[in-house]
Amino acid sequence: MLSIQRILWPTDFSQGAEHAFPHAAALAHWHDAELHILNVREGETEVRQDMAEQFPLSSGTLGNLLHSGDPPSQPIDLEALSLQQEQVDAPSPAEAIVSYADEHNVDLVVTGTHGRRGLQRMLIGSVAEEVLRTASCPVLTVRAGEEPASAWNVRNILAPVDFSDESTTAVRHAKELALTYGAQITLLHAVEEVMYPSAYGMEMADVPGPEVVERVERSLANMAREEIGYEHVVAETTIGYAPSVILDYEKENDVDLIVIATHGRSGLERLLLGSVTERIVRRSSVPVFIVKSFGKSLLPAASSEANA
Incomplete structure (x- = not known):
């Protein structure tokens, strides 16, 4: 199993955040990890202010969120989980979330995204996207939608491979997640055609044979x-x-989870997810587990040392 001791679930009381909670709770239960719940108050809209006043979230509220989708495959006692709840005021929710994760040595952030259609579907929400780009630990994104993605019935994990060191690390994380869920892994590589602009005065390269x-x-x-x-x-x-x-492939093969790596490293490069990863996170209809090319690895110590 992955080495996960602390999980952070940031909530803004949106549908995306609510759909992410069962995933955070399930992983905390399976890994006997602390579950940190963070609400960042930004602005004073009437709805947000009313819901923020309900913080910290009661066991009843969390129980309703836990059972909002598929029923858990095994009983989860929320009272038995090690829960920590905190509410902060900050002008930038993303910065507050990343700072909290760094200060509390969080291993995994589980966050909701804003699922939309049409052109708006390309937007996952500025907060989630900034957390993805700047957090030093892996991030699991869960999209909002009418049908919440199951946190328990994960049977097919897709791991895109480009044969980089980063994608190999993602495959190793996918293996451990598959052992946790009892899932199958699909390794997928896309052989891309080479295209040249007409200004190059060159013909299109041959299609890979x-x-x-x-x-x-x-x-x-x-x-x-x-x-x-x-x-x-x-x-x-x-x-x-x-x-x-x-x-x-995700749409045509009943994929339940995608595990993919970023290629950003440090400084300005750290702000880049990588073009492929960014498109997948923005458009995937299933949860995406993003392994960072910098910062934390969640691989078991023995596995990490053996593959170093």
Whole structure:
């Protein structure tokens, strides 16, 4: 299992935050981790002020949130969880969330996003996006929607692979999550066509042929054997634009969770999620577990040392 001791669930009382709570509670229960609940008060709208006055959240309120989607696959006693609740005033909720995570040595932030349609669907919410870009620990995003994503019935985990060190680390996290949920892992690589602007005076490069796909499939099979090493894994290779390939696969194959890495590192680069990861987080209809290329790894100590 992943090494998770502290989980942070920031809430602004939105639907996205509510849908994220069962995921935070389930992981806290399975890992015997502290569950930190944080509300950042920004502005004084009548609705937010009324709900903020209900803080800290009662056991009854949390119980209703826990059972708002699919019923838990096993009983979760909220009273037995180690809960810490805090409410702060801050002009920037994202900065307050990241500061809290750093100060309390949080291992995982579980946050809701603002699910919308059309052009607005591209926006996950400025707060969630800034947390994703700047938090030094992994982040699990859960999209708002009419049908909350199940926190218990995760059977198919998709791990996009680009053969970078970052994606290998994400695959290792996916393995541990699969052991937690009892899920299958699909390793997916998109072989992209090479396009040149017409100003280059060059023809479009040849579409990758069967020999390229075959080599990639062998590499994925080797990764599945070396990094996962158990039978519940599938390797898929497809030709196409990576974000589109990943999102199409998610929709067509009943994926329950995507595990993907960022490629930002430090300084200004730390603000970048990476173009593929950013598109997946913004448009995926299922929860996305983002492994950061900087900061914390949640891999068990023995696994981390063996793969160092």
